[in-house]
Amino acid sequence: MTQRQLFLGGYVLFPGGHFAGAWRHPYSTRDWLGRDFLHDTARTLEAAKFDLAFIPETVSFRAGFARHGLSNAIKHDPAQVAAQLAAVTTNLGLGVTLSTSFNPPYNLARTLASLDHLSGGRVAWNVIQSNGPANYANFPDVEQLDRNALYDRGDEVVEAVQALWRSWGEGALVVDQETGVFANPDLITAPDYKGTHVAVRGPLNLPPTPQGGPVIIQAGDSPRGREFGARWGEVIFAIERTQADLQAKKDDLRAKARAAGRDPEKIRLFAAVQTIVGESTEIARARRDHLRTLVTPEAGIEFFSQFSRLDLGDVDADEPLRKVLDERATDGQAEGRAVVALLELLGPRAANATIGEAAVEFSTSELTPQLVGTGAEIAEQLAELFGSGAADGFLITPTHVPGSFDEFGRAVVPHLQRLGVYKTEYAGTTLRGNLGL
Numbered sequence: 001m002t003q004r005q006l007f008l009g010g011y012v013l014f015p016g017g018h019f020a021g022a023w024r025h026p027y028s029t030r031d032w033l034g035r036d037f038l039h040d041t042a043r044t045l046e047a048a049k050f051d052l053a054f055i056p057e058t059v060s061f062r063a064g065f066a067r068h069g070l071s072n073a074i075k076h077d078p079a080q081v082a083a084q085l086a087a088v089t090t091n092l093g094l095g096v097t098l099s100t101s102f103n104p105p106y107n108l109a110r111t112l113a114s115l116d117h118l119s120g121g122r123v124a125w126n127v128i129q130s131n132g133p134a135n136y137a138n139f140p141d142v143e144q145l146d147r148n149a150l151y152d153r154g155d156e157v158v159e160a161v162q163a164l165w166r167s168w169g170e171g172a173l174v175v176d177q178e179t180g181v182f183a184n185p186d187l188i189t190a191p192d193y194k195g196t197h198v199a200v201r202g203p204l205n206l207p208p209t210p211q212g213g214p215v216i217i218q219a220g221d222s223p224r225g226r227e228f229g230a231r232w233g234e235v236i237f238a239i240e241r242t243q244a245d246l247q248a249k250k251d252d253l254r255a256k257a258r259a260a261g262r263d264p265e266k267i268r269l270f271a272a273v274q275t276i277v278g279e280s281t282e283i284a285r286a287r288r289d290h291l292r293t294l295v296t297p298e299a300g301i302e303f304f305s306q307f308s309r310l311d312l313g314d315v316d317a318d319e320p321l322r323k324v325l326d327e328r329a330t331d332g333q334a335e336g337r338a339v340v341a342l343l344e345l346l347g348p349r350a351a352n353a354t355i356g357e358a359a360v361e362f363s364t365s366e367l368t369p370q371l372v373g374t375g376a377e378i379a380e381q382l383a384e385l386f387g388s389g390a391a392d393g394f395l396i397t398p399t400h401v402p403g404s405f406d407e408f409g410r411a412v413v414p415h416l417q418r419l420g421v422y423k424t425e426y427a428g429t430t431l432r433g434n435l436g437l
């Protein structure tokens with residue numbers, strides 16, 4: 001029997017990412033707006049046989065993030081990014097993040113179907129709900145909903161989008177030059193979807209795509225978010241600090257998928273990891289330490305403030321972390337993921353750290369586990385985590401772009417292949433085929 005193979009995705013998040021200082025890394029590109037760096041990134045990922053490039057989305061602006069070049073400081077339209085990545089590759093999957101709150105189902109269905117046709121069946125839709133007041137400010141006509149209701153609306157949007165993707169029946173596209181029949185309208189049906197939150201008549205003006213319809217990605221984490229992911233997600237993204245947490249999430253998702261009448265074997269869980277490769281273990285550790293010098297305490301505090309929901313606007317970077325938490329974490333933030341993870345990360349150092357030092361530490365990888373070592377060492381750690389069954393694949397989050405992906409491809413991939421857990425060729429040409437879905 002052939003050995004189970006792990007999947008890889010590359011997180012195309014810039015100019016900052018889980019590592020807040022990615023754009024300041026000397027090996028990073030300087031031009032974050034033109035297409036060259038996107039083409040480089042796509043080719044690099046495909047050379048390493050990555051299954052997926054993951055393109056995130058945000059629809060708001062935060063001045064502090066722009067000031068410090070943190071994640072989402074600038075954000076291209078994800079569909080346009082996907083089109084650029086698709087244009088220079090033939091096998092790489094393209095995970096496009098688009099919100100169910102701020103895009104009507106018709107536009108979602110068409111944008112994603114177009115990309116899926118134009119890429120030969122390589123597109124996935126990362127379905128997000130875009131919770132947060134800053135987003136609504138740009139869409140004043142959209143009704144503001146609480147998280148659970150956002151996911152209820154999301155259910156309807158996905159149903160409507162998938163119904164639109166199925167508007168054209170088999171054989172509807174004829175293209176017969178002899179008879180002059182291009183398409184058979186009798187085989188094209190308007191879904192006429194009517195929900196509580198959204199409605200769309202259809203049909204879509206595109207036939208089904210090479211893989212039937214884009215693969216669905218989801219990354220919800222709240223109980224309602226996981227229920228949504230278990231209902232729709234074919235790929236699930238998870239950020240968990242430990243193997244036990246990852247396994248618990250996987251077990252929970254599989255149970256929820258079973259309850260929703262789905263086959264849990266058809267869900268691929270990708271765990272986010274940040275890899276820092278060195279020619280030797282010592283060099284890799286030195287590189288990790290160097291990352292801290294690329295994040296100023298002010299940038300770190302801005303980053304940590306966003307994830308922890310702590311108001312740190314006027315905080316002095318030299319104030320003790322403990323004092324800041326005691327005084328400001330008064331609205332449940334102390335129990336939030338960011339603060340809990342930070343305290344775990346710091347361990348005994350938390351007692352004496354300043355808020356500036358702690359925030360810089362947080363900003364080296366956010367909540368994402370760091371794997372630091374030689375290519376062989378990192379490959380062994382990934383193979384072990386994969387072998388435990390806690391993850392089906394990994395979402396590699398870079399410290400510099402596109403160099404991190406290049407180093408991973410050259411230094412880690414050959415060892416994954418040697419260990420027998422990673423392909424030497426793509427299985428097929430569509431993303432669904434490559435993921436065995």
Ligand SMILES: Cc1cc2nc3c(=O)[nH]c(=O)nc-3n(C[C@H](O)[C@H](O)[C@H](O)COP(=O)(O)O)c2cc1C
Nearest residue numbers: 056057097128130219220221222225226237238239
């Ligand atoms: C790897 C990963 C990538 C994500 N990408 C995005 C994104 O691009 N845009 C976004 O608004 N949310 C993104 N999210 C947030 C999730 O969609 C989700 O809202 C979050 O995990 C919290 O779960 P909840 O909505 O159930 O509370 C991402 C989450 C993860 C783990």
